[in-house]
Amino acid sequence: MPIASLDTTAKKGVAAVQDYSLLSARALGNLFRRPFYYADLVNQADLIGVGSLPIVILTGFFLGGALALQSSATLSQFGAAAFTGQLVSFSMIKEIGPVITALMVSGRNASGMASELGSMVVTEQIDAMRALGTDPLKKLVMPRIVSTIVMLFFLTILSDAVGILGGGCVAVFMLGQDASQYLHNAYQSLRFADIAQGLIKPLIFGFVLSTIGCYYGMNTRGGTQGVGRATTQAVVVSSVLIIASDFIIIRLMIGLFGR
Amino acid sequence: MTVAEMLAEKPANEVYPDAPAIRFENVSIGFDGKSVLEDISFEVKRGETRILLGPAGVGKSVLLKLANGLIKPDSGKIFVFGFEVSAMREQDLYKLRDIIGTVFQEGALFDSLTVRDNVGYRLTDEHVPEAEITERVTEALRFVELEHTLDKLPSQLSGGMRRRVAIARAIITKPSLLLYDSPTGGLDPITSTTIIELVVKQRDVYKTSALLVTHRLQDAFTMVSHQFNKETNSMEPLPDHQNDPKTSFLVLHQCRLVFDGSTHDLVASDDPFIKEYLS
Ligand SMILES: Nc1ncnc2c1ncn2[C@@H]1O[C@H](COP(=O)(O)OP(=O)(O)OP(=O)(O)O)[C@@H](O)[C@H]1O
Numbered sequence: 001m002p003i004a005s006l007d008t009t010a011k012k013g014v015a016a017v018q019d020y021s022l023l024s025a026r027a028l029g030n031l032f033r034r035p036f037y038y039a040d041l042v043n044q045a046d047l048i049g050v051g052s053l054p055i056v057i058l059t060g061f062f063l064g065g066a067l068a069l070q071s072s073a074t075l076s077q078f079g080a081a082a083f084t085g086q087l088v089s090f091s092m093i094k095e096i097g098p099v100i101t102a103l104m105v106s107g108r109n110a111s112g113m114a115s116e117l118g119s120m121v122v123t124e125q126i127d128a129m130r131a132l133g134t135d136p137l138k139k140l141v142m143p144r145i146v147s148t149i150v151m152l153f154f155l156t157i158l159s160d161a162v163g164i165l166g167g168g169c170v171a172v173f174m175l176g177q178d179a180s181q182y183l184h185n186a187y188q189s190l191r192f193a194d195i196a197q198g199l200i201k202p203l204i205f206g207f208v209l210s211t212i213g214c215y216y217g218m219n220t221r222g223g224t225q226g227v228g229r230a231t232t233q234a235v236v237v238s239s240v241l242i243i244a245s246d247f248i249i250i251r252l253m254i255g256l257f258g259r
Numbered sequence: 260m261t262v263a264e265m266l267a268e269k270p271a272n273e274v275y276p277d278a279p280a281i282r283f284e285n286v287s288i289g290f291d292g293k294s295v296l297e298d299i300s301f302e303v304k305r306g307e308t309r310i311l312l313g314p315a316g317v318g319k320s321v322l323l324k325l326a327n328g329l330i331k332p333d334s335g336k337i338f339v340f341g342f343e344v345s346a347m348r349e350q351d352l353y354k355l356r357d358i359i360g361t362v363f364q365e366g367a368l369f370d371s372l373t374v375r376d377n378v379g380y381r382l383t384d385e386h387v388p389e390a391e392i393t394e395r396v397t398e399a400l401r402f403v404e405l406e407h408t409l410d411k412l413p414s415q416l417s418g419g420m421r422r423r424v425a426i427a428r429a430i431i432t433k434p435s436l437l438l439y440d441s442p443t444g445g446l447d448p449i450t451s452t453t454i455i456e457l458v459v460k461q462r463d464v465y466k467t468s469a470l471l472v473t474h475r476l477q478d479a480f481t482m483v484s485h486q487f488n489k490e491t492n493s494m495e496p497l498p499d500h501q502n503d504p505k506t507s508f509l510v511l512h513q514c515r516l517v518f519d520g521s522t523h524d525l526v527a528s529d530d531p532f533i534k535e536y537l538s
């Protein structure tokens with residue numbers, strides 16, 4: 001019996017991965033096929049991008065500040081408190097900015113996508129849309145994926161900048177460091193590889209969180225309870241995948257650029 | 260010629276002029292190992308209205324979704340206007356569905372769109388000018404006597420009104436085939452009669468082929484025994500207790516089609532299940 005259930009579990013897993021890949025591929029394949037739902041794209045971009053601004057700015061600022069406090073304490077032990085700027089900008093741009101922004105947007109929008117699409121599934125609105133001749137992958141899923149990728153890219157840049165600013169505020173006003181030294185330090189040490197890593201991550205995270213959100217939404221089963229389950233799973237799975245893919249990207253970048 | 264090219268050339272109902280509106284050939288489907296429909300075969304000829312009866316949970320809604328290509332059968336073939344929907348690509352199905360109107364059991368209106376945008380959904384998709392959409396939506400809503408609800412959201416309507424909006428959405432593009440899933444389910448007798456009148460109007464005025472699911476036998480018999488009078492714009496009984504020859508019955512019971520025939524044969528049937536169902 002356990003062997004048999006192991007067997008069906010494995011099959012279910014494979015089927016889920018297959019469905020997920022098909023959904024992503026078909027949604028993106030629609031990018032170049034008419035009709036193009038421009039209005040839906042703009043609407044989603046507004047919802048995801050503009051809607052996430054406050055939370056991204058606030059978390060970015062305070063994380064930058066926290067980083068400055070933590071690192072200056074450690075650095076001053078070695079008499080290297082002057083390198084606070086470098087540490088903050090490094091961590092923000094390569095790691096914290098992309099990951100935290102993606103996690104925040106995932107909490108806000110992967111859940112939103114799963115619950116919105118899930119409710120449409122259980123109330124047969126998705127079936128109705130198909131019956132009316134519209135491909136929901138084109139009208140609902142594609143705009144969400146594209147606008148998440150684009151918006152997360154810019155939100156991450158913003159978060160990085162605000163984080164460095166937050167670190168700067170802490171360094172100058174609380175730790176009594178020199179502002180120009182901090183800033184000089186912050187950008188002098190950055191290399192192409194660091195920037196590239198920081199900009200590639202949001203593209204991949206945006207894809208992951210939007211496709212996971214849409215996948216769980218479109219595959220909702222079992223009424224309102226199912227919608228709740230889909231929402232939770234979307235956030236959990238997308239968060240885990242964001243962090244796991246972060247690790248893989250870092251490993252690849254080290255292999256590629258040596259840092 | 261591929262299916263896509265054929266559909267691009269002319270309306271889907273003209274590609275195979277001799278094919279019936281719907282044809283099921285030995286269709287079976289099950290969910291999670293449990294069989295729901297077994298070996299179902301029947302036809303809906305053009306211009307015909309077929310009423311599908313059966314107890315709750317027997318698979319009537321599943322059958323309508325199969326006819327629309329929303330789900331695929333486990334075995335068997337399904338043809339709509341000669342196109343094999345059970346083997347078509349999703350993109351081609353979207354094109355074929357241009358000539359099919361569907362009324363879902365719970366209406367399935369888009370709850371974030373107004374009544375106008377719901378009813379005019381297809382027209383918006385086809386980039387019809389806004390003024391024309393409003394005009395045609397108002398006309399379709401007048402057909403279901405709801406033209407005053409244009410700017411309301413579905414949540415602001417009653418169940419019967421939602422059902423009528425769903426009908427307006429299905430008929431606005433004058434489809435050649437209508438699939439109604441329990442259009443009168445859970446409604447009071449007066450609203451039900453209004454809806455049945457709409458269905459009869461669609462049948463007698465526009466000669467649309469239709470497959471209609473219902474739980475209410477009295478509605479089914481009203482449809483059979485009445486016709487639509489264009490002069491008075493109302494439904495009236497057929498003279499001399501006649502039955503409409505273009506309206507006939509299908510009965511599902513325990514996964515199978517247990518009856519396929521005219522009203523007369525249905526009433527005269529000596530199948531014990533049908534006798535009990537009708538009593
Ligand atoms: N997507 C699905 N997944 C699993 N089972 C399903 C699905 N759709 C339908 N079923 C099952 O198929 C059977 C028939 O369902 P269906 O909705 O067609 O019944 P029905 O005849 O329309 O009933 P009612 O008269 O109450 O509307 C039910 O047992 C239902 O559990």
Ligand SMILES: [Mg+2]
Binds near residue numbers: 364
């Ligand atoms: Mg049903």
